[in-house]
Amino acid sequence: MTVEQRPVAPSGGLRELKKQRTRDALLRVALELFTTKGYEQTTVDEIADAVDVSQRTFFRYFANKEAVVFAAQDAIESHFVDALRQRPPAEGPFTAMRRAALSAWDTIEELLSPVVPVTLYMRTYQVIESTPALLAVHLRRSAAVEEQVAGLIAEREGLDIDADPRPRVAVAAFTGVMRVAGGLWGQGEDPSVSAIRELTASYLDHLGPALADDWRA
Amino acid sequence: MTVEQRPVAPSGGLRELKKQRTRDALLRVALELFTTKGYEQTTVDEIADAVDVSQRTFFRYFANKEAVVFAAQDAIESHFVDALRQRPPAEGPFTAMRRAALSAWDTIEELLSPVVPVTLYMRTYQVIESTPALLAVHLRRSAAVEEQVAGLIAEREGLDIDADPRPRVAVAAFTGVMRVAGGLWGQGEDPSVSAIRELTASYLDHLGPALADDWRA
DNA sequence: TGTCAACTGTCAGCGGCTGACATTAGCCTC
DNA sequence: GAGGCTAATGTCAGCCGCTGACAGTTGACA
Numbered sequence: 001m002t003v004e005q006r007p008v009a010p011s012g013g014l015r016e017l018k019k020q021r022t023r024d025a026l027l028r029v030a031l032e033l034f035t036t037k038g039y040e041q042t043t044v045d046e047i048a049d050a051v052d053v054s055q056r057t058f059f060r061y062f063a064n065k066e067a068v069v070f071a072a073q074d075a076i077e078s079h080f081v082d083a084l085r086q087r088p089p090a091e092g093p094f095t096a097m098r099r100a101a102l103s104a105w106d107t108i109e110e111l112l113s114p115v116v117p118v119t120l121y122m123r124t125y126q127v128i129e130s131t132p133a134l135l136a137v138h139l140r141r142s143a144a145v146e147e148q149v150a151g152l153i154a155e156r157e158g159l160d161i162d163a164d165p166r167p168r169v170a171v172a173a174f175t176g177v178m179r180v181a182g183g184l185w186g187q188g189e190d191p192s193v194s195a196i197r198e199l200t201a202s203y204l205d206h207l208g209p210a211l212a213d214d215w216r217a
Numbered sequence: 218m219t220v221e222q223r224p225v226a227p228s229g230g231l232r233e234l235k236k237q238r239t240r241d242a243l244l245r246v247a248l249e250l251f252t253t254k255g256y257e258q259t260t261v262d263e264i265a266d267a268v269d270v271s272q273r274t275f276f277r278y279f280a281n282k283e284a285v286v287f288a289a290q291d292a293i294e295s296h297f298v299d300a301l302r303q304r305p306p307a308e309g310p311f312t313a314m315r316r317a318a319l320s321a322w323d324t325i326e327e328l329l330s331p332v333v334p335v336t337l338y339m340r341t342y343q344v345i346e347s348t349p350a351l352l353a354v355h356l357r358r359s360a361a362v363e364e365q366v367a368g369l370i371a372e373r374e375g376l377d378i379d380a381d382p383r384p385r386v387a388v389a390a391f392t393g394v395m396r397v398a399g400g401l402w403g404q405g406e407d408p409s410v411s412a413i414r415e416l417t418a419s420y421l422d423h424l425g426p427a428l429a430d431d432w433r434a
Numbered sequence: 435t436g437t438c439a440a441c442t443g444t445c446a447g448c449g450g451c452t453g454a455c456a457t458t459a460g461c462c463t464c
Numbered sequence: 465g466a467g468g469c470t471a472a473t474g475t476c477a478g479c480c481g482c483t484g485a486c487a488g489t490t491g492a493c494a
Contacts, residue, residue, distance in 0.1 A: 165420055176390050
């Protein structure tokens with residue numbers, strides 16, 4: 001009942017519907033402000049005022065100012081994890097992660113658009129990458145996902161995650177590369193889904209060669 | 218008292234010395250408090266009071282509360298970068314990074330002890346790993362170092378960092394593994410330098426095997 | 435319609451942090 | 465030494481994020 005409701009699950013009730021509306025309004029207004037005047041330049045009071053709601057109410061919907069920024073990211077991350085779960089067990093760890101990532105990008109529009117315009121999210125991502133405080137939180141959240149993914153990989157391979165280092169190591173390398181791609185995309189000029197998708201694919205392709213200690217081959 | 222003493226060292230001024238002392242005092246008191254009662258449970262006012270200094274003065278020495286925590290980390294990171302710079306150019310990227318990391322751990326005592334007791338730093342590291350806000354900042358800082366290291370690697374190999382993805386990819390994989398080791402060490406029970414050193418070495422050894430897509434070999 | 439529970443607003447307050455201005459104290463010259 | 469200069473510090477006021485407490489409002493449901 002507190003802060004982390006799902007954007008979905010409407011199901012009748014005027015009360016529920018109003019809540020849904022306020023939450024959506026807060027989310028969109030906030031992202032709009034963040035992407036136009038910047039995250040730190042935007043005050044929680046401004047957001048609340050724009051939605052005609054008290055500041056206290058804002059904090060009843062979102063645990064803190066950051067939480068608004070990562071509301072969409074939440075969905076995306078579990079989207080990727082779901083995709084990974086559906087990979088056939090025969091695929092090796094890297095193949096599975098790679099395909100899960102790419103297929104997650106492919107279906108991101110359907111996932112996001114009910115909640116937030118996709119282009120707004122894309123701009124939000126760039127705000128994350130360029131705002132130190134947000135980047136820090138983003139990295140920490142990624143680390144948490146990473147741990148979860150490592151667990152999944154260990155499970156797929158029938159390994160004990162605390163006994164065999166390979167799941168965590170492989171996932172660390174994988175998400176490290178993903179992060180590089182995301183970072184470069186955030187700095188680039190093409191804020192489209194296809195751009196980040198291609199970057200991801202290309203950089204993952206370079207992981208193997210990059211690990212050889214002799215690059216002059 | 219009668220004899221006028223000329224300061225032998227040019228940096229000997231009383232003013233400079235006092236500044237040094239307050240800074241050191243703030244640093245140690247802060248780390249001591251953080252490691253005993255926790256980072257968020259410690260107030261900047263407490264720290265300042267313990268050193269008989271106004272809160273405002275604290276913020277003149279450290280940009281923010283976090284900065285105290287990472288003061289030592291600063292030294293360590295540039296220590297590693299320096300070690301990497303001194304690696305013979307013939308070494309491949311991974312060999313160079315690996316040896317730089319291990320040699321940095323080997324000489325960490327001499328580096329730290331003038332500023333802060335090494336055991337205090339070790340405990341501080343565990344506070345970082347277990348405090349979400351600090352972990353986030355730590356990861357962001359690591360990302361910055363990563364970028365710097367990628368530049369160095371590119372330079373060693375005579376590559377254009379924006380044209381060839383391999384430097385960033387390799388470094389991302391490398392530091393990903395380092396982070397896993399650091400995280401596990403922070404959760405473990407042996408807060409010694411040798412423990413983290415061994416963990417680091419062992420996990421780096423697993424990077425190659427972990428990247429093979431078939432782990433049943 | 436009236437009761438109950440959920441949702442919201444208001445208020446007071448804490449902690450991190452900053453700008454502005456006054457005060458102290460090291461430094462340097464005469 | 466006395467006095468002027470300036471860096472370092474203290475004090476004060478205030479913003480912003482965030483929280484607990486309490487009271488008022490408004491859906492839900494008998």
